[in-house]
Amino acid sequence: DGGITQSPKYLFRKEGQNVTLSCEQNLNHDAMYWYRQDPGQGLRLIYYSQIVNDFQKGDIAEGYSVSREKKESFPLTVTSAQKNPTAFYLCASGEVVNQPQHFGDGTRLSIL
Amino acid sequence: RKEVEQDPGPFNVPEGATVAFNCTYSNSASQSFFWYRQDCRKEPKLLMSVYSSGNEDGRFTAQLNRASQYISLLIRDSKLSDSATYLCVVVQGTYKYIFGTGTRLKVLA
Numbered sequence: 001d002g003g004i005t006q007s008p009k010y011l012f013r014k015e016g017q018n019v020t021l022s023c024e025q026n027l028n029h030d031a032m033y034w035y036r037q038d039p040g041q042g043l044r045l046i047y048y049s050q051i052v053n054d055f056q057k058g059d060i061a062e063g064y065s066v067s068r069e070k071k072e073s074f075p076l077t078v079t080s081a082q083k084n085p086t087a088f089y090l091c092a093s094g095e096v097v098n099q100p101q102h103f104g105d106g107t108r109l110s111i112l
Numbered sequence: 113r114k115e116v117e118q119d120p121g122p123f124n125v126p127e128g129a130t131v132a133f134n135c136t137y138s139n140s141a142s143q144s145f146f147w148y149r150q151d152c153r154k155e156p157k158l159l160m161s162v163y164s165s166g167n168e169d170g171r172f173t174a175q176l177n178r179a180s181q182y183i184s185l186l187i188r189d190s191k192l193s194d195s196a197t198y199l200c201v202v203v204q205g206t207y208k209y210i211f212g213t214g215t216r217l218k219v220l221a
Binding site: 031033035040041042043045048050056088090097098099100101102103104105106 | 116120146156158201207208209
């Protein structure tokens with residue numbers, strides 16, 4: 001079945017550690033996005049990519065990094081510079097502009 | 113003023129009731145609009161797109177009012193399974209998808 005797969009479902013980060021969240025899609029979408037959701041808040045955009053080997057910062061990119069080496073994959077690294085990483089992270093993809101985004105089932109990141 | 117605003121609720125309604133949510137947006141250049149449903153601790157799932165002429169999908173009706181800059185979602189004959197948080201999304205430009213904070217609906221037996 002076509003879809004977006006995020007892994008792991010739950011992730012724990014130690015102080016000073018970088019962690020990487022995986023996002024893979026087989027929908028053949030060009031655009032991919034990473035969002036962060038905190039309780040009682042809307043989704044906030046971390047990074048997005050509209051094409052392979054290109055990505056742009058969103059509203060809250062500090063402390064995060066991404067890569068887009070393949071169309072299907074858009075991993076997110078939460079670096080030690082992100083001091084408050086505890087949140088629900090959602091990856092999304094979409095075909096072209098003004099079309100709805102489709103989401104993976106998310107990764108919950110917590111600090112140990 | 114926030115770019116997208118929703119009443120957080122919760123809206124507590126009995127089964128079978130009709131309930132409506134509004135979502136206001138501040139940028140008149142916004143181009144596309146969507147409603148998503150999000151269950152507790154799950155990812156958002158597309159409920160429906162919102163077209164200028166209004167659109168209906170079963171018990172759900174979405175409308176756009178560009179003059180007053182809001183979109184609405186109407187749910188008829190509410191079911192227990194409709195209990196969720198409903199997010200509106202407003203699209204500006206080529207990548208900017210702005211999510212509302214959501215309206216929580218609880219349908220009571």
